[in-house]
Amino acid sequence: MAAQVHIPSPLLTLTEGKSEITVDGNDVKEILESLEKQFPGFKERLFDETGTLRKFVNLYINQEDIRFLDGENTEIKDGDEVSIIPAIAGGR
Numbered sequence: 001m002a003a004q005v006h007i008p009s010p011l012l013t014l015t016e017g018k019s020e021i022t023v024d025g026n027d028v029k030e031i032l033e034s035l036e037k038q039f040p041g042f043k044e045r046l047f048d049e050t051g052t053l054r055k056f057v058n059l060y061i062n063q064e065d066i067r068f069l070d071g072e073n074t075e076i077k078d079g080d081e082v083s084i085i086p087a088i089a090g091g092r
Contacts (some may be wrong), residue, residue: 003023
């Protein structure tokens with residue numbers, strides 16, 4: 001299935017400045033593997049050395065947090081939108 005992935009500003013250097021990328025995959029895991037194949041080094045920015053999604057990285061499918069769905073095994077349907085949202089901290 002083809003999904004539209006929204007890339008956050010901190011990762012634009014990896015995607016040659018592209019903020020939206022269409023990739024194929026049946027689930028979130030395959031979508032992320034497709035991104036890694038197109039843009040080597042992408043996955044290491046999202047996952048730690050044990051292969052676990054970093055705590056400050058949030059993934060959404062059609063505005064639903066994958067943590068409340070089936071995690072990386074969440075199925076992708078044709079035309080779904082995947083958003084990668086880095087957590088923001090700081091302020092007063």
